[in-house]
Amino acid sequence: MVFTGVFTIFLTFIEGHTYDFQQVLPPFVIATSCFIFTLNLVYQEFNTGSNKLIGDTYYSEEKYKEACDRYNKIEKHVNNRFYKTIFPPSDTFLSNLYMAYGDSKFRLSEKEEALTLLNKSLEYAERGRLTSYQWQIHYKIGQIKEEEGKLEEAYNDYKKSIDIIEDLRGLVKIAERREAFFENKADVYVKMVFLCLRLGKDEEAFNYAERAKGRVFLELLGTEKVKVKARPELKEEEKKLLRKIRAIEAKLREGRGAGERYIRELGEVMEEYDSLLLKIKEDDPEYYSLRKVDPLTINEVQGFLKENEVLLEFFVGERPVAFIIHKDSFSVVEIPMDKEELVDKTSELRARIKMITGVKRVSNEIYNGLIKPLEPMLNGKELIIVPHGILHYLPFNALHDGKEWFVEKYKARFMQNASMLRFLREKGKAKIETAFVVGNPTKDLEFAEIEAKKVADKFNVKPLLRDEARKEVVVEGSKGKDILHFSCHGMFEAGFPRFSRLMLADDNLLVAEVYNLDLNADVVTLSACETGLGGLTNGDEIEGLTRAFMRAGTPSVIASLWSVDDESTSELFLRYYDGRGDKVERLRKAQIETMKEYAHPFYWAGFVMFGEG
Template structure:
């Protein structure tokens, strides 16, 4: 390895240089030479971050980062063992959501400005092809099931997936050629002192970092910093969460799995949780955990704390500037009438009840169009969408909310389109009252390709979304309570906390499945 390093530096093969530096660090670590191991891991990360900083397209940056996680994990483990907790926290931040941090730190851009006209023509042709195939699939599935042509449906699904993949690749090509993307800057993570200064006196931030063998929790408020190593592996967390997400017994309000997760993730931290609000920066599998429902078997974490999540602690530098001075008006869409899609009757009642609180007219049925979002959301203080959500596992940028289409839009409000929506002027809150809207493709670099981050990029400071397929009636009740609380003067986090309490007081909805799916991401204001 040592003989290879000068050669790699001379020929400029920086990617292999980083791998070699990391391997040398690993060799020293295995020999018990901690100081040398730390030095080489730091060098490896410095080279990798230098390469990453020169990658301007967020998808390529995220893909590169996901291949580089090992050195971060090993270095963080060594720093914790040494008791150098501030350095461990710094590298935890450096390992997380860097592509998204760069997106939010830069001004909004138009990727098509200055792009090759042939690429733009190809993009339009692919869009039309995707819309046509989507419509064909709806038509094929709109027949009685005993009349389905399964072979034609399967072929059409395959063609649609291939077209979406081609579109994603084309978008990347357009971005690579974009002059505006070439001017993007890469930002450093915030120092611990800066993060502390951005927290108000009543908020504690918990940042988790999950490794193969153990998990770390960094607990930060505006005047203290604690680190708690937790002897629970990524595998144990994944298995326990999967058991809970099976929802086997909906009559048990305090599921055993959530008690075990509470014992691992919250109990050791309890002495340091002395504020009424907690900001959680999840990591790895913890992105899929409903923290509000963690329980000691007698009560829930959300009984004592108003909770919200953040993609990283460093993002606190950029979210407050997205905050608008006034709450603004409400744009509420619900129960879109779409051929082949089952109606959401409670969603229609939900948006009508919410709209009446704000003296506005809801858009329901045929009026719940995608066009309404594009034409009206930019001037709305709050955007509420009560509709079917679809998480696309093969093409996450095509995960969508199903609205009504017209001659301008296909009715599918998709992740890649949300990035182009401009909510920077008036919008303070986006509520996605639909299924699995918080779910996204999670890379090893902790980048989540999904609606949450797309709407934050679009300009709203706060998004409320769900972790699983929600119960229609219970969600309607939760939303009415949430908006009533907001209108009564509560902050967003407290409004959700109290709404969840109100829902679970109904004996039919006491299990966390009914009330814990929704969480807030971003800046919750005051």
């Protein structure tokens, strides 16, 4: 376009002054110079964009020196007075540039220059009200200040970062979106927890630890349940996808060829179904009711504890720590195991349990590192354990102190965070009158069927066995019952935890569907495989059947941490229902009795009480 304009001017002068080149030439030279100058600016703009793209690529690949070289070239261009006048860069562009440039300098240990660049980034982010950048910049500045030993300044920056995150989080109204929102922000809370401990702000450290784990689940418990209403066309699409899932699963069960293709197809359809569920929720304005629930303070937690209870909350960050809360005291203990060792040993223990091979060596090593330092503060108390990270998968009852198993020493139940106490304590029932029992819907669990009949006899009810345990009947029959007992197959889907399920006679009862059940049960017993497992997010959210049943209306769920044995499980639960005491004590005694017949932890340590005891 510029060239066309210049050429037009030239022709105009030629036509008007055919032979007077002295008059024609100067305007032509001026126009040509303007054209070349403009072309140079356009080239600089293009060059700036390409350098930014290349610099960001180097940054994402952790090639920080190369990234800095590119960002330095961009900075020179954007600070050019003529360039700034003609192509003024946006606050978003400049804040993003200086943030990546500053962080690259920090990772190259050039801290002073990094701080200068990050403060420039913050200036543009604040001017443009770019809160999604502000929390990141404060976090990065905080890291530099902490490394320089300026701990109070680092604390202030981490706090500003978290305050912004909390404000942004409150704007996200759907549970799944809040989980996704937190995925790249958990590290700020981890840094803050350990900085607070360094500064002696132990109570604040606990508060930030609580904010970093299971917040969405806490808010689900604290929000009035709203049944999602889907438009007919979305409901039909949901049915179609569920039919697809069942058809592919049937092919996989039948062992037809092209297994890998079917697994890939199943993953694709599950992902599509996951997206549809979000679309249904977002389509229903009434669903936008997820309220913000603040975690409990230490004093508030102590108000919910009984005299004989101690809350043991773990936090696995830079290193594992334990917050120990009694009715009248609070302390923090650093665990003498590093994170990597804890992960490796937990994985080894689970593997050995599943193979039914020797476990006492690794079990004892974990006990000595994780529990032994805490023993003086735990003995004689009933434990409420709040795991974190890998510890959600650790079978605590299978730990061994060299003389006896953990379950023989301690009465323990588990929660996703301490703040759940305020909601679960309100839901427990003093009197149990009704029960609903499901047994062997798939017709291949002989002892599960025997178990279901005997459990039903104890409550004088008729169990749903085999073909009777159809999904529609189960959903309707479970309403209003005090006890729900499922003796059936369970399956955990690691990649798509909302598709973890109980297998019924005609269909699967998915996690996504359990959320919508209307329950008022005192306890749900899942005498099935892997029902206590869940998909773990960076926000320490455990998505699975346990969480779904608690959201559906029960304060207590008994579930398993691995694929369990049919016969020993049946015996364990018959002992549980014959026992005396509260739910946790009855489960504990049943496990101790079962280990006399089945010595290996595989047969008795897998079941855990989640929630209220």
